[in-house]
Amino acid sequence: MYKWYTAFPQIVSRVGHDNPEVYTVLSSLIVYVIQEYPQQGLWLFAAVVNSQKDARSKRGRSILDKLRGAGDGNMNKLISASLSMAAELLNLCNGQLGDKSSVNMSKDFPRLFKLAPSPLIIPLQQSLTATLPPLSSTQVKDHKPFPIELPTFYKFSDEIEIMKSLAKPRKICIQGSDGHFYLFLGKPKDDLRKDAALMDFNSVINKLLKSNSESRRRQLRIRTYGVVTLNEECGFIQWVHNTVPLGELSVAKLSAELMIFRLENAQMGSIFGRIKQSPDKDAANLFVHEILPMFPPVLHEWFIEMFPEPSAWLAGRLTYSRTVAVMSMIGAILGLGDRHCENILLDMNSGDVVHVDFNCLFDKGRQLETPERVPFRLTQNMTDGLGVIGVEGVFRTACEITIQLLRDNRDCLMSVLDSFVHDPLVEWEEEHMKEQRRRQASSSSRKFDANVLPDTVNLRNLAKNALGIIGKKLKGIYTVNRTAAKEKELSTSGFVQILIQQATDEAFLAKMYPGWAPWH
Structure with missing residues (x-):
């Protein structure tokens, strides 16, 4: 049972x-x-x-x-x-x-x-x-799945x-x-x-x-x-006990007072205003040369403070790198957005990364007023915690192992997500109601157009469309440009490479909503 x-x-x-x-x-x-x-x-x-x-x-x-x-x-x-x-x-x-x-x-x-x-x-x-x-167990029928x-x-x-x-x-x-x-x-x-x-x-x-x-x-x-x-x-x-949000790390290099001063500085708003109006290349240049120098990466200092003993420091940093990698790949596959500094926690005892608040799933972040362009959070501070070689080595290997595992077990994982098809989310129901109201208003002002979709929107279709995108990602199909007509399956290493490139793209980070803190 x-x-x-x-x-x-x-x-x-x-x-x-x-x-x-x-x-x-x-x-x-x-x-x-x-x-x-x-x-x-x-x-x-x-x-x-x-x-x-x-x-x-x-x-x-x-x-x-x-x-x-x-x-x-x-x-x-x-x-x-x-x-x-x-x-x-x-x-x-x-x-x-x-x-x-x-x-x-x-x-x-x-x-x-x-x-x-x-x-x-x-x-x-x-x-x-x-x-x-265990797979080797001979007492499967008598197995107790919960402690007494x-x-x-x-x-x-x-x-x-x-x-x-x-x-x-x-x-x-x-x-x-x-x-x-x-x-x-x-x-x-x-x-x-x-x-x-x-x-x-x-x-x-x-x-x-x-x-x-x-x-x-x-x-x-x-x-x-x-x-x-x-x-x-x-x-x-x-x-979740013994954790601290990424945005509240107590470090010596940037005191809380200095952080507040720089964040509230009118110059910040002015720079982001220019970034918003600039093409990607110019936006990246402004971001790299005017925003990032104000907030040098400090996560490496947190690891030294929390794990002063060398072996504990190494274990904590390895745990951090691997948990960041696994959850980054899961988030990229599921279209998990809103990964701002308050939704990513660090375990002060182990270095584990813990993600909270999964309200922004299924690429919903792409539909925000300021669309999210990165697949997961891999800012300069996140990369700083990975060590001197950054995304290479431990992080990339863990990413590739995770993606390959997800691809090998695609059917099993899709069956878990299939519950959304049969029990649609509230936001999809709201989208359904908005679409119906829009069509009713439209039909009252003009004659019926045979090319327009039916008045009723099938909620299950909304769910199936969302899961269809996830299914493509699990096959290795990742469309950088949603308008691109041609799709092709990528190798595991190629898929991971595209995700890392997008997550660290300076133009993409520059165009993120400032409240997301793309500099941190």
């Missing part, structure tokens, strides 16, 4: 299937998986039960009714606890908190505060990810910290039954299904990296964290 659990997110995404016979089979599978792994299954199923789409929510509750009818008293208690917890966490996400920097859970969200202790497990990444048995003792909710900390960003995410602290404290960030008005799907995708890649001798020898991996979607617009993500 654990094999079905590994595909559970893809099965759940199809819960809205139109064919009654297919739905009957799917609902039976969902029931069986939740019966076998109720703690994990109920968390992964919460987004269906609380869906803002009536049809999905109705089917979700119908499946829970089947579980109640077939289950014992313990199952019914878990279902009730799951529904109550999800409902109160949604209230916390959607609560109007004004300009407060913190609130008390016992006062402002008393029902949530009283739900602990609870028999539900805390939705940590390690608690929700099934482990697979997983931390459950023991107590909520009273203080809820309200973050300063526009959406005002809420940071909560949960004490587990194991005595440890776990932090989560509640994100309102944010479709975390992308984050959850990407964590599933990255978990699959981690398994593939472990199974490959070359990647295993280099300990290539992606840092993942728990993501729980409560509906299409709210969810919680596990807080």
